[in-house]
Amino acid sequence: MSISLPLKQVFKFKVPGVLALAIFAGQFLVNELPKVKEPLCKIDVERPHTSTYLKQRKNLEILKLNVTTECTVPQEFTILNADIQAIVDNVQISVQRFDNELRVPDEKGRFKAKYRDLQVDCDSLEPTMYFGQAQAEIHLKNGEVEKLSGDSQYFVSQDCKIDAK
């Protein structure tokens, strides 16, 4: 018994015109859709801490928030909005804000903007839980602007109480 394959029919199979167009358009859309851009920068928000340096050297009780933005390309400058949050009477409140802090990186570290002067006076030495968060707008040398935010991930207790302003 001989087996005959319907070869003729296979070769004759035609994709309907509309379907072909749809496939073509779909392919085009997939290729041309804006690709998810990899972030060029990252932000590091350290946990708020009392400054031992200032305590030892100047006898000042100060709570500090260190923030760094770092990019894979050179920065023009960073504008930062940050705040220190605390738990006071079981309520999470913002005790200190740092707004529109602009920093131009130095030539050596032009990929990084380091904020080391976000600090606030302690009103008393009562232990309090603190948390830091920040939003940065990074203006890169190539003209692009990266916006990102970050936080210090969890609350830490510090012997410093700041009265909310």
Next chain:
Amino acid sequence: MSYFEKCLTSDGLFFQKEKRALYKYLLEINKCFYVNQANQLLDKGIITRIIANGEATYFLKDRKVNYSARKLNSDEIYLNLRDVKLNRNRRYSIRKLEKFFAQCDVDVVSNFPIPGRFPKEESGYGFNAYPFYTLAYYANGRNYLKGIVKKLRTKDKEMLTKLRNL
């Protein structure tokens, strides 16, 4: 050492309120100096000013003034840090420049202080994006009505008294 002199060193300015008070104080004591400086800039188009451990150079171009700064004896220059727009009215421009100069002096002092007992950690050039003389500073660039209220509520008397008397 007076409190003002201390503010010019790395043992001085720590907080925004101190910088704001220093701005008001500089504006008060340097009135004639800033007027002179403004006239020179409007005539020559470029002037240089040394304060604390830094040097600021002001450039006038197309009725716009900007400044660059560097630490004394350093080759690293921070360009186009702030700018201010002027108009054809010379008196108005001088008044605007007075405030601008005081603001820039505070920027330079806080970034390049005279080395004190405790050195400043160096990390680029930083300042508040909105100058103290604008409502945007008090309003964080948002609601200017709130800015007016906040400005009226801001009391720098204590710091100013310290600057004037100590």
